Amino acid sequence: MAGLLRRKRLKCDACGDVITAAPAGHGTLLKLRGDNVEHEETPLCERCAHAIGMTALFRFAEEEEEG
Numbered sequence: 888m889a890g891l892l893r894r895k896r897l898k899c900d901a902c903g904d905v906i907t908a909a910p911a912g913h914g915t916l917l918k919l920r921g922d923n924v925e926h927e928e929t930p931l932c933e934r935c936a937h938a939i940g941m942t943a944l945f946r947f948a949e950e951e952e953e954g
């Protein structure tokens with residue numbers, strides 16, 4: 888894991904900014920492949936991690952209302 892981080896410069900998956908410190912958060916992408924669900928974690932800068940977290944919350948709330 889540490890080797891991977893050292894070899895590849897970490898970029899925010901949302902805006903493309905280079906993350907110099909540890910990533911503030913991870914987005915989790917769910918991919919459906921046949922019967923398998925794959926989780927793919929993506930590094931996010933602090934701003935995007937916050938923005939995407941809020942978006943996820945709003946979406947969740949909307950789904951709850953429609954439910």
Ligand SMILES: [Zn+2]
Pocket residue numbers: 899900901902903904931932933934935936
């Ligand atoms: Zn970002």
